[in-house]
Each structure stands twice: as structure tokens, then as C-alpha cells.
Amino acid sequence: MTDFEITEKAKALLGGMALEVANPSLRRVFITVAPGDLAAAVTALRDHLGFHYLATISGVDDKDDFELLYHFANKHACLNVRTRIPKAAPRIASITPIIPGAILYEREIQDMFGIIVENIPDARSLILPDDWPAENFPLRKDWKFERPEEKIPGGKS
Amino acid sequence: MKVTIPIGPQHPALKEPISLRMTVDGEVIQDADIRLGYNHRGIEKLAEEKTWVQNIYLTERICGICSHSHATCYVQGVEKLMEIEAPRRGQYIRYLVSELERVHSHLLWLGIAGHEAGFDSFFMYTWRDREIVMDLLEIVSGNRVHYAINTLGGVRRDVDETQRAKILGSLDALRKRTEYYLMIGANEPSFVGRLSRVGYLSKEDAVALCAVGPTARASGVAQDVRKDDPYGIYGEVPFEVCTADTCDVLGRTVVRVKELLQSYNIIEFLMKNLPEGPIAVKAPRKAKPNEVVSRYEAPRGENMHYIKSNGTDKPERLKVRAPTLANYAATVKMLKNGFIADIPLIFAAIDPCICCAERTVEVIDARSGEERTFLFSELRRMACKRFEKFSQKRNAAWPF
Numbered sequence: 001m002t003d004f005e006i007t008e009k010a011k012a013l014l015g016g017m018a019l020e021v022a023n024p025s026l027r028r029v030f031i032t033v034a035p036g037d038l039a040a041a042v043t044a045l046r047d048h049l050g051f052h053y054l055a056t057i058s059g060v061d062d063k064d065d066f067e068l069l070y071h072f073a074n075k076h077a078c079l080n081v082r083t084r085i086p087k088a089a090p091r092i093a094s095i096t097p098i099i100p101g102a103i104l105y106e107r108e109i110q111d112m113f114g115i116i117v118e119n120i121p122d123a124r125s126l127i128l129p130d131d132w133p134a135e136n137f138p139l140r141k142d143w144k145f146e147r148p149e150e151k152i153p154g155g156k157s
Numbered sequence: 158m159k160v161t162i163p164i165g166p167q168h169p170a171l172k173e174p175i176s177l178r179m180t181v182d183g184e185v186i187q188d189a190d191i192r193l194g195y196n197h198r199g200i201e202k203l204a205e206e207k208t209w210v211q212n213i214y215l216t217e218r219i220c221g222i223c224s225h226s227h228a229t230c231y232v233q234g235v236e237k238l239m240e241i242e243a244p245r246r247g248q249y250i251r252y253l254v255s256e257l258e259r260v261h262s263h264l265l266w267l268g269i270a271g272h273e274a275g276f277d278s279f280f281m282y283t284w285r286d287r288e289i290v291m292d293l294l295e296i297v298s299g300n301r302v303h304y305a306i307n308t309l310g311g312v313r314r315d316v317d318e319t320q321r322a323k324i325l326g327s328l329d330a331l332r333k334r335t336e337y338y339l340m341i342g343a344n345e346p347s348f349v350g351r352l353s354r355v356g357y358l359s360k361e362d363a364v365a366l367c368a369v370g371p372t373a374r375a376s377g378v379a380q381d382v383r384k385d386d387p388y389g390i391y392g393e394v395p396f397e398v399c400t401a402d403t404c405d406v407l408g409r410t411v412v413r414v415k416e417l418l419q420s421y422n423i424i425e426f427l428m429k430n431l432p433e434g435p436i437a438v439k440a441p442r443k444a445k446p447n448e449v450v451s452r453y454e455a456p457r458g459e460n461m462h463y464i465k466s467n468g469t470d471k472p473e474r475l476k477v478r479a480p481t482l483a484n485y486a487a488t489v490k491m492l493k494n495g496f497i498a499d500i501p502l503i504f505a506a507i508d509p510c511i512c513c514a515e516r517t518v519e520v521i522d523a524r525s526g527e528e529r530t531f532l533f534s535e536l537r538r539m540a541c542k543r544f545e546k547f548s549q550k551r552n553a554a555w556p557f
Contacts, residue, residue: 025237027386028450052364053380055452056478058463071450071461071478075385078450101367101486105478112201127194138202145202 001076003027006049010079013044027077035083039093042070042081046098050074054095057105059113061141066090066113085115094120112139159187164500166195177504181497189492191485204475209235209309209444212472216462217303219477222265224303225258226455227462227477232307233388234451234464238444239309247311247436248390253324253427254297254306256420260331261290262456263413263420266508267338270410273502274351279341286334289327296320311437325428328421335417342410352407356491356503359404368487369480370458371416372507374400375408382454396423406506443470455480457508481507 001009003023010031011021017040020032033041045051051072060067062084070081085092094117096102106117107126114137117123125132137143164177174195180188200219204212212235217228229251236242243251264287271279291301297320298304306312316324341348358368363376373380381398383391399415401408444466453460458480467473484507491503 025449052367054367055459055461055483056463056476058474058476060465060474069463071463073386073452073459075380078386078452080450099367100365101483104482104486125194126192127197129194138199145199 003029003077006077006079009049010045013048014041017041029077029079030082031079032082032084035085035092038070038081038083039095039098042095043098045072045079045081049079051079052099054099054102054105057102057109059109059115059139061087061113061139064088066115068092068109068115070095090115091118092116093118096121111137113137114140158182162497166192177500179492179497179500184496184498186492186495186497186500189489191489193482193485201475201477204472206471208470209239209440209442209472212475213307213309214305216475216477217305217307219479221302222262223258223455223457223460225254225306226453226460227479228305228307229255230451230453230455230460230462231464231475232309233453234449234462235309235444236440237449237451238447238464238466239441240445241310241438241440243311244435244438245390245432246315246434247438249427249431250297250312250314250316250436251307252389252391252394253316253424254294254304254312256423256427257290257294257297258304259456260417260420260424261287261294262508263417264290266413266456266505267410269505269508270352270406270502271348273505274348276345276348276351279338279348282334283338286331289331293324293327296323308437309440311435313437315436316431321428321431324424328425332418332421335414335421339411339414339418342407342414349407352410352502353403353405355406355499356409356495356506357404358487358491360402362490363404363487366486366490367483368458369483370455370508371409371412372458372484372487374398375412376404377402380459382452382459386452388451388453390427394423394426406502409506443468446473457481458483 003026006029007021007023010029011018014031014033017033017037018031019034022030024030051074053073055071055073058069058071064087065084066087068083068085072079072081090113092115094106096106103122104126106120107122107124109115110117110123111125111128159180159182162179162181164179166174166176176192176195178190179186200215204215207215213228213232216231217224219227264283268280268283271277271283294304295301297316298306298314306314358372358376360377363373363378368376369380377400379398379400384398396419399412399419401411446466446468448463448465451462451464460480461478463474463476464472465474488504488507492500495503
């Protein structure tokens with residue numbers, strides 16, 4: 001399947017769900033969908049175009065929004081499903097029921113961006129420590145790391 | 158009674174800190190849980206504060222064994238953002254180091270597999286032969302671990318005639334040794350008996366759980382980025398994707414040994430067809446606002462970097478997905494219904510180099526949900542009491 005065939009098929013398959021379909025370079029296809037349509041779009045792409053393999057989910061902090069990219073791949077191309085959610089209400093539906101391998105990546109974006117993944121089967125923290133302070137999401141642009149002052153017990157203060 | 162055994166995060170025999178919790182019933186694993194983050198260094202956050210060039214050396218330090226994989230994945234993505242292309246000679250040298258790295262990583266893994274299977278002479282043989290590749294890497298790049306050969310727009314060191322002759326001359330010895338390992342892997346009965354039917358992962362599960370690399374290929378999924386999405390010079394290099402259909406640790410061993418032989422062919426091709434010309438072009442300091450998805454077949458599986466630029470000399474976002482993370486979901490599946498004694502072998506088989514089950518310090522009662530520390534003698538008494546009720550093996554659940 002060539003890139004052109006994939007983009008045409010994806011357009012026909014998703015219809016109005018695909019807000020934008022782009023093919024910026026060889027074997028790279030970007031499809032933008034509304035957050036509400038994500039699960040339906042992923043299901044359609046998996047069942048009809050064979051995108052079973054989710055490589056990862058990338059989150060990008062983009063001013064007032066979060067941009068989420070779901071990177072899929074198969075033998076023919078790397079397909080990236082893009083969706084934007086507002087930072088004020090960062091909620092997205094889980095795709096783990098459709099792609100079981102997505103669980104670790106969804107837990108990762110929950111930890112790093114504070115995005116609430118709805119209906120996730122396992123919402124525990126994956127990367128951050130258990131005593132991490134609440135409402136601290138390291139990959140948000142407004143989060144800055146400040147090294148805590150070193151205190152040596154019994155040493156000079 | 159079900160008990161939960163904690164393994165890690167700190168253990169003298171664990172090479173990397175990771176916490177595993179195995180819920181076991183007797184010797185059979187019922188459930189496995191993985192907790193990450195003990196080695197999280199915030200590299201993605203740090204990358205946003207470093208320049209494009211500084212990040213080459215940062216990404217190289219993500220991993221100590223496949224250091225070149227991350228650096229190359231990053232560099233080939235940034236070159237697309239900067240709209241430059243490395244000269245062909247530079248690309249040949251870059252992917253020569255990639256294949257040498259794959260050889261050293263697979264030989265290292267073979268040794269670990271031999272060690273976990275209790276076949277230590279195999280471990281010593283493979284690690285002795287790995288030194289041949291380490292020497293080659295050293296003469297090509299000057300370093301044994303972090304080769305630092307990549308730069309934006311090409312590579313930093315050229316390969317001269319003596320180095321080329323040395324690389325081609327070493328391949329014969331490596332080929333001979335690897336064929337011997339393939340012979341052992343297929344014929345040595347105790348080794349085959351230990352690896353066969355351990356850590357079963359069906360093809361359907363490998364696809365559903367998004368497994369990558371030799372783990373997926375040993376379950377019959379012919380997935381290799383070098384073939385599916387040829388980057389760099391892989392479009393013009395002849396090689397085959399190695400698969401196995403046994404879906405177990407033996408299959409993963411055979412796939413890696415076959416990949417070694419393919420890598421020798423690739424190295425030979427690259428060295429015999431090395432084009433003349435410059436090795437690098439000058440790269441601009443900044444990159445226009447754009448985004449790129451860079452994929453690379455590391456020794457452990459697909460490596461993916463998502464890089465977004467914003468017009469400055471620093472990236473807006475660098476997302477790194479290393480292959481081991483992709484294989485964790487599949488590992489949990491492999492561990493289920495296996496035996497405690499197989500944990501190191503199954504875990505080593507995805508090549509995260511984590512092994513050796515800790516099983517003595519404390520045991521947690523999972524049935525009541527209570528965490529309490531048992532005395533070892535008490536545990537033994539409970540075990541004896543439990544097995545009094547059963548005639549021998551009456552209740553043993555054979556995992557396969």
C-alpha cells in the first residue's frame with residue numbers, strides 16, 4: 001500500500017471524523033481527530049487498515065492545549081493520530097480496551113502531564129515516586145525543576 | 158494460599174533498578190506487576206533546555222548498551238527537521254557502527270541467556286567473542302561504550318583502509334563462532350530443554366500487546382523497521398528479517414543468533430561498497446518549526462523518537478520510546494502461569510538485563526491483602542502443612 005492509498009482509505013473510512021489528513025514525508029501520515037472521536041477512529045484504523053501496533057503516545061504541552069499523538073505503525077507506514085484537548089479540562093478516553101498494549105503509555109501521560117485518562121483499567125502511577133507531591137506534572141512547560149536544598153544530618157546548615 | 162514476592166528494585170544481582178511483584182500460588186506465577194521509575198532521569202525535560210548538538214550526547218546516554226541507537230534515531234530525525242542529508246559515506250559509517258553495536262548487544266545477550274540457563278561456559282565463550290566486536294568499535298570510534306560518532310549532518314570520524322581491512326578480517330572468526338552457537342542452540346539437549354516452552358507468548362498476544370524486536374519476531378511477527386520503514390541506507394542493503402514460530406525463549410535465542418549472521422553480511426556489504434566522498438555536511442544552528450517521527454531498529458526492537466522544533470536552537474519536545482518499555486506488557490503475559498524458577502530467564506529474554514529473583518526477605522499475604530513479614534521457619538511450616546493435604550503433584554498446574 002502506498003502513502004496515497006493509505007490517506008485515501010483513511011479519509012473514506014473516517015469520513016467527517018478526520019479533521020485533517022496530511023502526508024508530510026514518505027511513510028508518515030498524520031490524521032487529526034476530535035478527542036471524542038478518538039476511540040472510534042482508532043478502532044476503524046485497526047480493523048480496516050491493520051494498524052494494530054501502537055508505538056507510543058506523545059504528549060505536547062502547547063500553550064492552552066495539550067496535543068496528543070498516538071503513533072501507530074504497520075508494514076506500510078507510520079500513522080499518527082493527533083488530537084487536542086484543552087488544558088482546563090484535560091480528559092481523554094482510554095484506548096486500552098481497543099489496543100491492550102496502550103496501558104503503559106496511558107499511565108505515562110497521566111503521570112507526566114496530569115491528563116485524566118477515562119476508563120483506564122489501571123490508573124496507578126507508573127514513573128513518578130509514591131511520595132511525589134500532587135498537582136506536579138513534570139512535562140508541563142510551566143513546571144520547573146528546582147533542586148531542593150541539600151541538608152546533611154549533623155553537618156553545617 | 159497466594160503470596161506476593163517482591164523482586165527488586167534494589168538487588169545485588171539486578172543490573173537495573175525495577176520492581177516486580179509476583180503473586181504466586183506454590184511455584185506457579187498467577188500475576189505479575191511492574192513498577193518503574195527507579196531510574197527515571199528526566200531526560201525528556203532536560204532535552205528541552207539543551208541545544209540540538211548537546212542533545213546528541215544526551216540521547217547517547219539514555220542507554221549504555223544501545224547508546225548508538227538513540228543517538229542515531231535522534232540525529233536522523235533532526236537532520237530531517239533541518240532539511241539536510243548526511244553524505245553517503247557518512248551514512249555508511251553511521252550504520253556500520255549500528256550493526257557492530259547490534260552484534261555486540263546480541264552476543265552480550267546470548268551470554269546472559271546462557272548464564273540464566275545455567276550454562277556458564279556458553280556465557281564465557283560469547284563474551285570472549287564479543288571482545289572482537291568491542292575492539293572493532295574501539296578502532297572505528299575510539300570508544301567502547303559511548304561511540305560519539307554521530308553528528309548532525311554525518312559522522313565525526315572516517316574509516317581508513319587499515320580499519321576496513323581489520324573489520325573485514327574479523328568477520329570470518331565471528332561467523333565461525335556464531336555458526337557454532339547456532340549449532341549448540343539447536344542441538345545441545347540440556348540447553349534446548351531449559352529454554353524450550355518457557356515464557357510462551359502467542360502471535361496474537363505479541364500483536365495485541367505491541368511487542369517489538371526479537372521478542373515479537375520470535376512469536377512469528379515479521380516486524381523489523383529496517384525492512385518495513387527503511388531509513389538511511391537500509392533500502393539498498395540486502396538482508397532478511399529473522400523470525401521463529403516457537404514463541405518461547407528458545408525462539409528468541411535462535412532469532413538473535415540468526416540476526417547476528419545477517420548483521421555480519423550487512424557489515425561486509427557496507428565495508429565492500431563504502432563510497433568515496435565527504436563524511437559530513439555542515440548543519441545549521443536552528444531548525445524551522447516542524448515535527449518528525451524518527452524510527453530505528455535497535456538491537457532490542459523499535460526505537461521511536463518524536464521531535465518537535467519551534468524555530469530556535471532547542472527542541473520544543475523530544476519524546477523517546479525505548480524498546481524495553483514496549484515489551485513490558487508482553488513480559489507480564491509471559492510470566493503468568495510460568496514458574497518462579499523461570500523468572501530470570503523470561504525476563505532476560507526480552508533483554509532488559511534484569512535477572513535473579515529475590516525471594517527471601519519478606520513475603521506478603523495477598524489473600525487477605527495484609528502486608529506482614531513472615532519468619533522463614535513459619536513459611537516453611539505453612540508450606541509443609543499445605544502440601545500434607547495433597548498427594549504428590551495432584552494439584553500442580555503445569556503451565557503449558
